[in-house]
Amino acid sequence: MSDTQTLIENRPPSVATLFTERVAATPDAEAFRYPVPAPTGQGPDDWKSLSWGETAARVYAIAAGLLDLGVAAEDRVALLSATRIEWLLADLGVMCAGGATTTVYPSTNAEEAAYILADSGSRVLIAEDASQLAKARERREGLPELGHVVVIDATGVEPAADDPEGWLLTLAELEARGAAYLKQNPEAVKKRIGAITSDQLATLIYTSGTTGRPKGVRLPHDNWSYMAKAIAATGLITKDDVQYLWLPLAHVFGKVLTSGQIEVGHVTAVDGRIDKIIENLPVVQPTYMASVPRIFEKVYNGVAAKARAGGPAKYKIFQWAAGVSREYAKAAQDNFRRTGRVSVPFALGAKHKVADALVYSKLREAFGGRLRAAVSGSAALSPEIGYFFSGAGIHILEGYGLTESSAASFVNPGEAYRTGTVGKPLPGTEVRIADDGEVLLRGPGIMQGYHGLPEKTEEVLEADGWLRTGDIGELSADGYLRITDRKKDLIKTSNGKYIAPTETEIRFKAICPFLSNVLVIGADRNFCTALIALDEPTLLSWAGDHGLGGRSYSEVLAAPATRELVQGYVDRLNAGLQRWQTIKQFRLLPRDLDVEHGDLTPSLKLKRPAVEREFKHLIDEMYEGARES
Known part of the structure; x- marks a missing residue:
């Protein structure tokens, strides 16, 4: 058995266990950075840090607070918030309490949010602010199981006359309640973590879907433990990395990134404000980040528009540099495929050096100057845009997965990445192509099924564990997957x-x-x-x-x-x-x-x-x- 197989097969039963191991190993190392917004017009945001030990103190207090509210194993706790440090702390708190996080996008309207809360049977809702609280209040009569709402940002939040006693509390109050609970029951959270089994529900993620009502995807603790170990086994991230995390954590792509971080122990800077990405990158100076193609498309079009606005000469230089970048990337990747080395013809290298000084270096600085790789997922990236960034020194590693497969089933392997493909399967994940071209997946990352929908589960999950992805793809002789379209599209x-x-x-x-x-x-x-x-x-x-x-x-x-x-x-x-x-x-x-x-x-x-x-x-x-x- 290889070291990689041993690493993955000997995974712990839960991410909660992984988290306690990480805290014990590096309590004083930096875990997270997060912004404290400055008052309007009063300068840049102030960034603060949490060590793993400080993170654990807050996570365990949240977990104990939930235990005090009566949260039992697999009880659903919904999170209705944008990406922020408190989302991560609350999610870890839910898992350490043995509960299961139900994720809800902050853009979800009151009707659909109420449907998800009711369908999941969520007993507690952790809401970001007054506007998210209002969604629960508006539909409270249809949510008899919702016993408590915890508000992260209490600005403008007031108890309503018809709020049941104890129904509303702030996150600060929940943490204080948890700290008091731990004084009386110091081993309570530790015992709850120790009782978690690998098949116990950890996360219920509702697919936003392109048609019809969203379906709740049941992902047990073992999915995330596997993802943590498999991502680490790829070697794509190290303990010295700094990740910039802005993706919605209600989405499985954002969620899986935290599992890899906990296993490896690197720093994550978290801020879900999309309008702050350009401002934050030079401050955070990430070594890697994950994104969706739309962001890379916007950056590319923005750079092209800026060059065009600079006049015909500047735009002509940009167009030339873009062509050189693509030519360089294609040559470098082709040569690596043949020889295992990155090299290009001398004349092309000389042109690339000039273009780098004129265009590419400025682009890399806009990404913070230290970006080693960017992972792109959720949808397909145009190969021509991918080659442009690749040649400019911003290596976009496309990956592939579904909510139903815990997000990261495929990823491009570091230097051996191939633009236009989603790379190779993670260690432990199997793939095959059906007769009609559909991509089928099997492995420890596959969901248990759709919550309360056995017929829908049977439509996509075979008895022998193969998941029908609904995507059409092609597999190369050496294992690289290219997705060509959605089967239904x-x-x-x-x-x-x-x-x-x-x-x-x-x-x-x-x-x-x-x-x-x-x-x-x-x-x-x-x-x-x-x-x-x-x-x-x-x-x-x-x-x-x-x-x-x-x-x-x-x-x-x-x-x-x-x-x-x-x-x-x-x-x-x-x-x-x-x-x-x-x-x-x-x-x-x-x-x-x-x-x-x-x-x-x-x-x-x-x-x-x-x-x-x-x-x-x-x-x-x-x-x-x-x-x-």
């Missing part, structure tokens, strides 16, 4: 041709720097069309240089010059597609697609049916009386 035209819309959409993102989102349509039609949402700041910047300055966004969208601009990029896209894949018509959307309007899931995946419903009139317009030329 494949388009079959009325001419009988199958089209993978995601592949076309990803290509367009690499071609059009003005693009924010795109949806390719064509199911049961005789040609393909597209709904296109443009990036407002980038478009308005262009408008100012093309005689459209001072006009509103809607006026710029309606201008013939804008249509002509986008048509040029569509023509470039079509030049690289098969005839039946080409976009014959498109419509520009009046606004961007976003979570608030229900167009995207909280992890920024397209809700295709929702977008098609809302903009049905534009789709009908494109096909009305039209014939394929």
Whole structure:
């Protein structure tokens, strides 16, 4: 048996046990950094730190407070909050109390939040602030099992006349209550941790889903213990790393990162405010971070827009440097595949050195100057954007997994990463491709099933443990996986041709720097069309240089010059597609697609049916009386 197999197979029964081991091993080492926001207009945020020992003191106090509230093994405790240090502390507190965390996105409306709280049977809700508390109050009559609400930020929170006694308390009060409980029962939390079994429910994550009600995915402690050991076994993270964590912790991608951190013991700087990412990176100076493709797309388009705004000469330099970057990355990866060494032809290396001084070095500084690697997941990243960053020295390691597989089933292996693939399976995870191209997974990271939905579980989870992912993929001879599309998203035209819309959409993102989102349509039609949402700041910047300055966004969208601009990029896209894949018509959307309007899931995946419903009139317009030329 290899050292890696031994490491993974001898995993402890719970992350709570892993956490106690980490605290015992490095109590004084830094565990977390978090911002204390400065008053408006009074300078930058102040960042504070917690050692592992200080973290444990708060976690155990929260755990004991929950025990005092009567939380028993596997009792659900819901977390309705944005990503912040208290989310991590509360989640660890729930696990150390033997409970199970139910995650709820802060963007979830009151109706859906109440559905998740009721369906999960959550007994306690830990809510971020007054606005999240209001969601529970609004639907309290339908939540008879919800015995307590704990509020993290008590600003503006007041008890209501109809609040049951003891129903509302602050996180500070819960911790104080827990500290008092531990004085009377000093071994209580330790005993609860010791009683946790590997098959005990640890987390209930509700998939946001692109259609219908969300389903609760049951993930036991063993899933997270396995993930912790398997991530460590890849060697991608070390104890000396500094992670910048902004991803929503209600999502499985954000959640899995904490397991790896606990096993390895590195520092995590946590701040879920997306509008602070650019400001925080030079302060945190992370060595690695995880993100979703949308962020890399925005950075790429932002850099291109800034270069364009600097005038024709500066934009020409950027375009040249971008081309060199892609050429360099492709050559370096191809050579590594053949020889195991990163090297490129001398002339290309010389060009790259010049481009680095002019463009790439500034880009790396914007990421904090120390970024060794960035992990991208949740959706596919355009290979052309991936190659651009790779050649610029920002190595994006794409990974793959589902909520149902505890997030991290595949990841690209360090220096041997291959842009355009999601890498190799984690140690201990099996993969095979079904006859119809669907990716099947099996291993210790696979869920127990959907909460209270045995029929839905049977649809995706085979009796022998294989999970049907719903994704179509290709596996290389040496084990690298490439995801080509979602099985249910494949388009079959009325001419009988199958089209993978995601592949076309990803290509367009690499071609059009003005693009924010795109949806390719064509199911049961005789040609393909597209709904296109443009990036407002980038478009308005262009408008100012093309005689459209001072006009509103809607006026710029309606201008013939804008249509002509986008048509040029569509023509470039079509030049690289098969005839039946080409976009014959498109419509520009009046606004961007976003979570608030229900167009995207909280992890920024397209809700295709929702977008098609809302903009049905534009789709009908494109096909009305039209014939394929």
